[in-house]
Amino acid sequence: MRSAEEMVQIFRKMGYKITPQRMAIFQILEGNTSHPSADDIFKELVQRHPSMSFTTVYNTLETMKQIGAIQELTIDSARRHYDPNTETHHHIICVSCGQIEDIFTDYSSHLVVPEHIKRNFEIQNHQVQFYGLCSDCQDGRSN
Amino acid sequence: MRSAEEMVQIFRKMGYKITPQRMAIFQILEGNTSHPSADDIFKELVQRHPSMSFTTVYNTLETMKQIGAIQELTIDSARRHYDPNTETHHHIICVSCGQIEDIFTDYSSHLVVPEHIKRNFEIQNHQVQFYGLCSDCQDGRSN
DNA sequence: CTGTGTGCAAAACGTTTGCATGCCT
DNA sequence: AGGCATGCAAACGTTTTGCACACAG
Numbered sequence: 001m002r003s004a005e006e007m008v009q010i011f012r013k014m015g016y017k018i019t020p021q022r023m024a025i026f027q028i029l030e031g032n033t034s035h036p037s038a039d040d041i042f043k044e045l046v047q048r049h050p051s052m053s054f055t056t057v058y059n060t061l062e063t064m065k066q067i068g069a070i071q072e073l074t075i076d077s078a079r080r081h082y083d084p085n086t087e088t089h090h091h092i093i094c095v096s097c098g099q100i101e102d103i104f105t106d107y108s109s110h111l112v113v114p115e116h117i118k119r120n121f122e123i124q125n126h127q128v129q130f131y132g133l134c135s136d137c138q139d140g141r142s143n
Numbered sequence: 144m145r146s147a148e149e150m151v152q153i154f155r156k157m158g159y160k161i162t163p164q165r166m167a168i169f170q171i172l173e174g175n176t177s178h179p180s181a182d183d184i185f186k187e188l189v190q191r192h193p194s195m196s197f198t199t200v201y202n203t204l205e206t207m208k209q210i211g212a213i214q215e216l217t218i219d220s221a222r223r224h225y226d227p228n229t230e231t232h233h234h235i236i237c238v239s240c241g242q243i244e245d246i247f248t249d250y251s252s253h254l255v256v257p258e259h260i261k262r263n264f265e266i267q268n269h270q271v272q273f274y275g276l277c278s279d280c281q282d283g284r285s286n
Numbered sequence: 287c288t289g290t291g292t293g294c295a296a297a298a299c300g301t302t303t304g305c306a307t308g309c310c311t
Numbered sequence: 312a313g314g315c316a317t318g319c320a321a322a323c324g325t326t327t328t329g330c331a332c333a334c335a336g
Contacts, residue, residue, distance in 0.1 A: 131268050
């Protein structure tokens, strides 16, 4: 997980400008384990910075994704979620409320891929997802 | 993987009607390992059944999903894919062309979830995804 | 005959783009 | 000063809904 300060260094090094909007996005993402969508981030920011536009959030997330500073999660079919933690880790998703939690167990040594697949694919990374009911939703407080 | 005939039985048992449109959808999905999107299925069907509507495909897929006859895959952030194979299995996705292939290795005994997660989640199932480049896209024929 | 299923069209939703203006470097 | 970044609005693709008509049971 990169700090906002580190993000500034990286952006400068890449020749990207540091704007108040980008700083605000870096800060929201710093240490964020809530796996927000672009819109989640926008909604939170627009309260403090009323002129903030969704386009800027979108553009900045896209840039951060391309330089590998954040990870896009494809665990929700309704919208994209972003994770500032770019180390390989895994997730458990509540099928009822959509809550996402991190799992940091390293399964890589056990995830052996069949030979016929290895012949056709150059594997880059992997992701493990667990689905279930979180304690809140088990109590019938589902939504 | 359920056959079209089995699907008919299940639908009848649940009180759902069997229509020519639904039959056509069952048949397209029978033994289908291409992980089609709703639109893929619609486009294929509309050639043979010109009056077929997207709504019907959408509704039927939704019904099949709810009774557990098909699985919705959340591996592509752009659109939803459907898999008539409802047994636990895994996927490898080409990050360049989006091609999806099945992996039938059973990893379940190795995917141990930390205790603090187990306390908060009632785990139902899991999915492993591998990302990489398929042989076509390794050759620079990417798109 | 009854009510579920279909098909059309439009709405909703998240994402993406074009373009004029603003501001970081 | 120059050019990248921002913000607006509109386009886009996918998913979802409302409603009248059709047809399976």
